[in-house]
Each structure stands twice: as C-alpha cells, then as structure tokens.
Amino acid sequence: MASTACFMIVSKNDIPIYEAEVGTAPKKEDAAHQHQFILHAALDIVQDLAWTTSAMFLKSIDRFNDLVVSVYVTAGHILHIIHTRLMLLHDSRNDDGIKSFFQEVHELYIKILLNPLYLPGSRITSSHFDTKVRALARKYL
C-alpha cells in the first residue's frame, strides 16, 4: 500500500531543521510544497494545543483532505530551551506506530543535540540521522 508521509523537525522561530519525505508513494512534483504548506499551517494549531495538554504526542491535530498532521512536541517549551516540534504528515491511521516513530526519532534528535559540534537550532545535516529516520519510518509507518 502506497502511503504518503512527510516528516519535519521544526525548531524555534518555525525554522525547519530537518525534512524528509518518508512515504512509499511515488513522488509527485508538487507534493513537496503542498506538504510544507500543510505542515506550516498546522503550526498554528500546535501553538494553541501545546499549552492545553501535558502530552507530548498530539495526534491528528490538523487535516487537509485525506492528509493528517500529527505532532510530537519536545519538552523544550516548558523549560524555555528549544521548543522543537517533530511533525508528521501522513495518511495512515496507525497511531501506535506513529507514536513509536516519534519517540524513537526524539531519541535520535536528543543524540544530535548532545553533539557538541551541533549548534542547536541549525539544520541537521547528519547523513546518519537521515538514514536512521528513514529506517524508523519503514519500520513504524
């Protein structure tokens, strides 16, 4: 089954620091900007929702046609460090899988943060991270 999934990590000031098309559906030319639009617009919802709940995983907060946005908010917004949001645009309903995916990617992201050479808030260029994320996507999504 071909699925669409677009994964992004958004740092403070809504700057995307990592993006990956992790779906199995064949790539369409206009999909990239459409996905960005949807995820970008969903940030408005995240902004409201993040303060209403203590949960990190906010499932299906926004939707556009048959695409659903789920978000994993890191604890940064409580501690005023770096409020990072892991956002996934997907069309599958596999909530458990998505949650596990987020948790594992969050761990990976923390490892990236621990790297003293990584400047928090800058773009993640590690190819290792990229391959890991894609592997996780294949596993869970």
Added chain:
Amino acid sequence: MDPANSTLGRMLLDEITPVVMVLRTHLVEESSQKNQLSFIQLLSPFCNFNNIDVPVRTASDQPYRLKKFKLRLLYASDIRQPNIEVAKERLNQVITDAGEKDLSNLCSEPLQIEIVLNSSQNEFLPSWFQYFNKELVRTVSFSEHEAFDHPVTCLLAVSSWDEDPINKFVDLFNTNQLPSLLNDGAMDPKILKHFVLVHDGEEVPIERATKTLAEMRSTFGANCCHLLCINSSKDGSEEHENLWAAYKTDISHGQQLRCFLSSDDLDELKKFVQDLSSKHIIPHMEQKIRLLNQQVSATRKGFRNQIKNLWWRKGKDDAPENSAGPTYTFSSVESQIRVLGDYAFMLHDYELALSNYRLLSTDYKLDKAWKHYAGVQEMMGLTYFMLDQSRKDGEYCMENAFTTYLKIGSSGQRNVTRCGLWWVEMLKARDQYKEAASVYLRISGEEPLHSAVMIEQASYCYLFSTPPMLRKYGFHLVLSGDLYKKCDQIKHAIRTYKGALSVFKGTTWRHIRDHVHFHIGKWYGFLGIFDVAIKNMLEVLACGHQSKTTQELFLKDFLQIIQQTGRTYEVPKLQLPVINIPSVKVVYEDHRTYASQAAIHVKESLWQSLEEDMIPTLSSKSNWLELQSKILPKKFKESNICVAGEAIGIAIEFKNPLQIPVSVSGVSLICEHSPVVSEPNANNSIGDQTGETSNKSATSGNSTSDTSLFTLSEADVALGEGETVLVQLTVTPIAEGTLKIVGIRWKLSGSLAGFCTFDSDLVRKKVVKGNRKAKRSTIDNLKFLVIKSLPKLEGFIHHLPETVYVGDLRCIALELKNPSKSPVKKLKMKVSPPRFLQIGHKEDLEVQFPACLERTSTRQSSLRSKTDKVSDGIFLFPEDTTIADGAPISWPLWLRAAAPGKISLHLSVYYEMGDISSVMTYRTLRLHFNIEVLPSLDVSFQINPRPSRLREFLVRMDVVNRSSSKGFQVHQLSSVGNEWEISLLEPTKVLPSDFLLAGQAISWFLKLKNCRSVTDQDSVSSLCPLAKADVNLLCGSEMLFDLHSSPLSEFHHYERVHQRISEKEHEDTVDFILVSRSQSEENKCEIFFSHHICHSSVRTSSPIWWIMDGSRTVKHDFKEPFCVITLRMIVHNSSDDVVSVHCNPSDSAVNISSSGNISAASGNEIGWHDFSMSNDIKITSDAPGPRVVKPMSSDTVLPFIWSASSSTHFTLEPLSSRETPMEICVFSPGTFDLSNYSLNWSISSPSDKWDNGDESRASSGTCQGHPFYITVLQQD
C-alpha cells in the same frame, strides 16, 4: 452586542422582510421611465424605515412598537426562483469586475504583516465580498419551502392615462401573469390587494384622475385605493439629492438625473409608502398572525392535539420516502405554521416565531421532509441569534440545517451556501473566527470560483481570529489563489498570493517560498507587469534544493519573462550564480611586487621574515612611511597603494547552486575612480583636505568612456552542475587618484545583468579570516591610492629543473629585467632556504661546472674574494648595478637539493628607484619556485675504533641507491677538515660496473686516521685541505674534486648547521662528503651530486689509546727457569686535558671476566661496540693465519706473570704519547694472551667544558687490555 446591529442582524432585517408584489401597466412604467427609473426604483427609497414606530401587539396581546421596517418591492415576473445559469453568470461577473477594479493595487508591495495584523477588519476585507455574499444568498430566494419570500401584498398600479382603468386593474390580477408560487398552491392566492392610480401630472388633467379614483373606491373599496401623483414638475429640471443612487446600479455618483418629480411628488410618494406599510401591511400581518395562531392553537397546541398529531403522523410512516418530502399546500397546517412563524419573524416577534418553528421542525422531521426541515432549522438558528440567547442551540440548529441541506444532494447545494453564509456571520458576530473559517471551508463546493472566494474569506477569518493564525491565513490564501488561477482570474490570484507573501516573506520553508514567489512572478509576467514579475522570480533562482526539472522550469520561465521585456535587466542582488564574497582575494602590488602567481600565494609572514633586514622601513621606520605621511592626505594614508599601469587582481568564487549548467558572461569589476585634486605640500596640515579631495568621480557604469582612468578585464564563465569556479579579474588604473573597487557585474544567459557590491561588512569579515592582503584594518580595503607609474623589476630563473635528485648541485641563472625607462639601483637580494640555494659569484656564470671544482695544482680556490657578500645572507649587488630599458642582467645562483620532498624556494630582490621624487622609494621583487627533490643515494657511516692501531678508526660506508630508476657513479669520498686522513682499507674495486643502479647497495671499508696534533690547534677552523682527506672511489679515474671551494663549502656549512644533533659541538666528530655523478637523461651532460654526512661520531669511551708493542714470537731455552720478555706500551692521550694513567697488570683471571661489565657500563655511546677478537679478525684481514688458540681456561694458574715494573703511573699531556716498558715472565712455552691488564685513567685537570654537564664523558675510567698474543717457543 445587539444582534440587530451585527452584520448578520442587518442582513436579516434587510432580507427577511415582507415582499410586495407589484403589478403595473406599461403606461405606469413609461411615466416613471421619464425619470430614468422603473416604477419599483421610484418607490424603493421610501420603503426603508429606520423608525417607523408602529404599535404592534403580539399574539398574546403584548403590545410593542416596531422600529425598523422594510418592504421589498418586486415585480410579479421576478417572484420566482432565479435561473441558475443566469445567477452563476452574474456572480462570475461580480468577481471579474472586482478583479478589474483592483488593478491599481496589483503592483504595490505586499504589506508588512504587522500592518495587516493591525488593520481593522472593515478596511482590510475587500468590499465586494459582502455584495457577492448577498448575491449568493439571493440565488435561493422564492423557494416554496420558505414563507418569508412569499408576497404579503399585491400592489396594482394603473396609470390615469390608461383607458378604462378599472378593467385594467382586473386584468392585471390575471392568474396567467401571476408567479407560480400563487398558482401551484404553495401560498394562498387570496392576498391583500392595493390599488394605485398613478397620475402623470404632465399628460392628463387631474380631474380625470380624481374621477377614476372615485370609481375605483366604489369598485374595490375605499381603503385600498390610492392616487399617486408624479411628474408634476413641467420642465424636468428639479434637482434632488441622489436618493436613487443606491438602488440603481448603472448610474454613477454625481450624475444628476433628469427629474420631473417635484418635491411635492416626493412627499406624496413617501407618504404613500408609509401609509401602505403602517395602515395596511403591518395591520394585515398582525391580523393574520392572530388568525393563524388561533388555528394552530386549536389544532396543535395542548396535550390532546399532540397525541392526535403523533398518532396521525405515525400512520404516514409507511408512505414511500420521497426525496423532496411530501408537498404541503397553503392550506395544510404545516404551511400555516410556517407562515405564522415567518410573519412573526418579520414583525420581530421572535418568541412566537421560535415556538412555531420548533413545533414545525418535529413535524417535518417525522414526515422526513428534509428540505422543509432544514429550512425550519435554519430559521430557528437565526431566531436564536436574533434573540441573543442560547448560542449553543443556535449553532446546533445551523449545523443541523447545514448537514440536512447537504444530505438532500445537489438540489440543496445553494441552500447549503446560504445557510453556511448565515452561520458564518453568526459565528463572526460572536468572534468565533476559527469556527467561521472551518464553515467557510465546508461551504466551498465543487464550483471552483465560488470555492476560491469562500476559501479566501476563510483565510481572512484565520487572520482575524485571536490569536491570529497567520500560517493558516497564508496557506488558505494560496489555496484560493490556485483556484482563482484555475478559473482564469489571474488578478484575484495575484491579490491572494500577494497577501500570502506578506506572511511568507523571508520564510525558511524553502518549498513554500519558491512556490509563492514563482507563481506570483509568473502571473505578473502574464499581465505584462515585468518588473514585479522579475523581482519575484529572482527569489527562486538559487533553488539548489529543488529537483532538476523544477530548476529547469524556474529558469526557463524566468528567461522567458526576461525575453518578453526585450531588454537587458539590471538586478542588484542576483542570486545566480552565488558569489562567495568572503572568498574575495585582492592581489595588488605596492612596494611588494611578485614575479609570478605562485609568489602571491606564499604567506606574507614568510616574505616579511625574509625581507626583514633588507627593507629600510621595518628596520628603521624612517624613510618612506614618514615621507608618505607627508605627501599623502590623511584619508588616504590608510588605503592601499597601487601603481598606475599595474593591474590589481581580484579572485572571486562563483558558485552555481543548480543542477543545470549556467553560462555567465562579461564578468567584470565595478570601480570608482576619483582624481586627487591638489597635491598638498609636505608641510601642509592635513585636516582641511577632506572636503575638497575630489570634485569628480567616475563610476564605471555601462559607459566605456572612462577607459582613460582605468581598464577592466572581462571574463566568461560556464558553470557546470553545482560547480564552483574561481574567476580572476583585474583592473588596471591608468590615471593617478583613488580607485575604489565597488563591486562586480556579470551577465546571466546573455540577457540579465546582475551586479553585486562588496559590502564593506562582508569584506571586513575577510580580514578576520586572515587574508594577508587586508591586514591593515582599514574601513574599506578595496580602496586604492593610485600613484604614478614606477619601474618594476621582472625576474625569471633560467634552467630551473622541475625535479632533481638529492645531492644535485647545479648553477642556475636569475635574470632581472626592468622594462621601464627609469633605472633602478641599489639592488639587494636574499634567498631562502640557504641549505638549498646560494647566491653565486658573477664569474660563476662563465665557468664550466663541475669541471671548475676539479682540483688542480695551479688553482688556489680558497683565496677567492668574498667581499661582495655581507652577513645575514643579504647579498648586495655591485654598487654600479643599475637596470633599465629592458636590458636584462643575470646572476648565478647555486641550487643544491639537500633533502627529498617538495621544496619551495624564495627569493626577494630589493631595489630602489632611480629618481628620488616618487612616493615609493623602493620596491621588492618576490620570486617563488617549487622543485621536487627525489631521493638518490643514501649514505650512512659506521665508525669504530681500531684497537690494533693508535688513533685509527675503521669506517664502513653503506651507500644505497634509493632512486626509482637512476644510476649513480660514486666518485669520491672526502672528510672535511684537516684533522683526518682517509684511505681505503683495500684498494680493490668493489663495484662491478661504474654505476650503482637503482635499488643497489654497496659498502666500502675505509680507514680513518686522526692526525690532530697540538701544533695545528689554532688552525682547526681553516679549511685548508689535506692531501689525504680525499679518496677516489672510482677506479680508473684519478680526478679529485676540491670540496672546499666556493659553493660546496657554503652548502656544507648549512648542512652542518642543519644536521647538528645538539647544541654542543665537540671535536670528536667527522664530516664526510660523498661525491657522485650521473648523466642527465635529456642532454647527456654530467650532473654533480654531493652528499654531506656531518657529525659522524668518532668518540670513544676513554680519552686514551694504547697499543702493546713487542716481538710476537720469542724463542727461549726453558732450561733457564723463566723467560723475561720486555714489551712496550704506547699510550696516547687524545683529549684536550691532562690525563693521568695507571697501568695495572693483574694476575687473577677474575679481572678478565669483569672487564666486559666495565666497558658495557661506560659504553653508552652509539657506535661503540665491545669488539670481540673474532670480529677484529674478520674485518682486518691482515690478522695472521686462522684463529689459533682459545684463551686458556681462566681457572688455571696463569703460565706467566707480570713483572713488578709493569705497574706504572704517569700523566699525559693533551694530545701527546708516551712509551712505557712492560715485562712478563714466562715459565713454559706456549701462546699467551696478554690481555689481563687494565688501564685506569682519570682526567686530572678537567677543563670547563667537560664540567658543564657533559655526562656522556666520565672523568675517570678503567680500560681492559687489548688482546695481545705472544708465542714462546722452546729454543732448540
């Protein structure tokens, strides 16, 4: 907030009002057309009452006063459901018109997002939205399931001009002409009629009208007849304030109507409509409400009726379900309740309306009459809203109506829209913008254009919600823009995208940015607004993250737009190609000039250290800096200096971020040149120069007129996919003045000119990064002071090989040339590194090398004068050397490849200007070369003392050819200095051929004799050669090279310095020079190699040398009891101190075994071995016979004893020898080893230099005796 004052409230009070059906004869129409108005238009301004103040009583006799009231006048022909196609057409027209109107704003900049946020809703929302929404609502009017559009009254108008007006009135209310609503039974055909006789004062006398009125009154009843006089003004010149502007769309403001209406007429019209409303319509409605209410109460209210109703309804359950539901005629109870509710709503009795709607909705629901049900739910929602209570119920009702309409399919589609629009307004009135937006999105149906408008409205809802949801706003604007584009409404599309741009400006979401900029740019291009189009397209050009096809599309469309403009476009910040400004490197020549590109890239610090002693500036800080500060204005003091006619080079990195090749042409610099106005006097104060420095400045624009001031170079670059190219550009100033490099220009694909200025911030960054040229912390490093042209030396080196082998010594010629007329003088030169490069003598150029090194008896090489050399390695050219007019001078340099690897050679030539007047008095020429040195012969020495000789060493020389292919001819080995003699141990030819081939190794054994003596102590440093210091290793050639002659001796000096192991230098070392030769591949000439091995240690553990001397074979007749043999021991002190020696023969064998330990303890020096006898024999092949006797086992009693006199004690002067006699007594014949003695030595008067921590040398020690065999034979 009062619901009546909200947008929805006003809309409802406008739209849900009693309808008056107007029937008129065509003469009535004609009369009113004289004023360019239709009959309805004539009356409409008076139908809107803001304060009618009519007392009304509710059904339960509660009195209240009606304030706001409105009548809707409609011709009978218009009272029907509008044609869908026509309605659609009209809506589209509305949108298109709105688009055209906006054209002026189209090109304006997108607003700042802050301004958008602060602007109020009314000023920001496009005004045509409301009009559009109203039109949209009207498309579903006069539906049979709703009663508020059903006419309440019928107004019949007949002109007084008509013949037989009474019959006309009857004819008018002919069923054929009536709307279908009345005919098909949806509403009661018995409606209130009102008869109006329109009297055109112009045509007909008033008498006839009054007569007709009387007739009418008698026929139709006195109350419902009226006479209306119009057009009483004769000349048609009456002017009124423009009452009709709002009602007549095709007249523009300010245009005065030709009006025949007098003010009396207007008053009468007003009074007529007011009477109609207050005396007829409202009482009629009130009465009908009462009547209906009574009926409904009788049939439906109360417990009994409810039960009955339920029972009755239940029976209908099995009726087949019909999508439109059952039809209800006006006489049915349901219709009556609906009429009751709607009338109550129109008279603002919302409580009554609500109760009836509630009653009705359950009925319709049970009947599954979904459309009716939805209509009632809709009205309930509105009633709740107008009552301003129970918001939740109101919303629930709207939601219910919305979904129900949606459920009934396409026929309900437009009702869905209307219901949605009302719902949205309801939410907006309560500031629930977010919900409103989602409703808007639900409204957007399959009609793309309407969807576009709805989505756009939704986006504004997001904007106005609190907190503002800007991202949603932007996203939905883009969505709606795409839909507009799909319907060819490009202007609307641009408008929405422009709104989106203000949100997405500067976003880091690259795909979003690219999408918005690209599309808006493309659309502007369609409209022919090219400058804005290009501005937007420029944003997406450097889209390295996009796929290749997208990049191609972007570039293609962009170039298309550029082509359409038909001219070259200047773009200030063109992002294609990307210019790496921090990478800008400036190369210019002030007093420092460079012979080649390679010299430029050498570190400045290296040059500075090389030139340190040569340049007067750095040493004394006096000459030209001071001079310059006087001559130059202060503001130029910090700028860089360059010379007119000499190019300033700039290297800039161009990077193509795309995956498609890009061609860039005509890359050149932009420069500003301003001449210096006045040359200030040396004494002049500098402060007042700033104001008048330049009155004219020339910027190199497109014009090429200023080529007299400077010339620029142009370059064309083709950048491949993702390629980075370093572009070298030059500017050559011609006139004096100041030159500032402002930026760079280039042409993309031949039609787009981009330029980029070097922001001083960015260039300064470069300084931080340590660019050597910009070391002075100037504000603008790209500003140059151009001074008048100076002579500049050019330098080359002839015959410089690219690769050489280690040891290669050759002469190369440096050629200096001065192309200018004015001469330069006082040349100095310095070279680095000295180990590789030495400056020769002038005559070296003429002599033949290496033949000049051959030792001849006649030539005294060491007497060469060294007068033209000074210390610190600075070479001064002869005083009279001046160079001018392009005549070259050559000077020899010696190159010796000292070590393998890639070697950089640096030369710096200092020279002074011939004429003193110039700003710059001196310049330096910097030359830089690289040579690669390949390994050749590897020479190592192993030196051991030779115990059998006094002060002699055995030397093993191992020569390995490390080169890959080259063969070498080992020619000569020399020891340096006058204290050593060297000779071959065996004069045999070891090498089978003359050449040592690649990879081959060979060893030679040599004798080395120290012949230092006290007498030549003071001439140690002189390099006077000793005849025996050289060994010819090549058989058949007796030629020897003089290795103490000029270039070799200097190289040897630096080689010694380089190979020095420690700071301390002592004499116990020997330096060797191995000379080898080879043929060069190219021209078969001979190459000379010298290998210098310095500081080979010859140190031993003790300062003393000794040998036993005496006859080896003694014949004795052992009839005598014992035999006394006398021997000599020669002891030599090789140290510089006085040594006391104690000779200590011992008879015990224990000493022998311990001797090894002693020597081992002191043998911490490299090269010292505990030489066993067997080794000595092996090397020294002159040892007689085979090894004879093993030493006797040590535990036996020795067969000889030392006589007492052998133990002696004496002191030795430095470098002196002494002989002492030794004696042994032998008791039996045999061979004896006389090594069981030891010499104890101690330095009795240690000089200072041994004291100072030289622990490698002990001040005393014990040496075990050397083996000495003596054979005693029985004498026959």
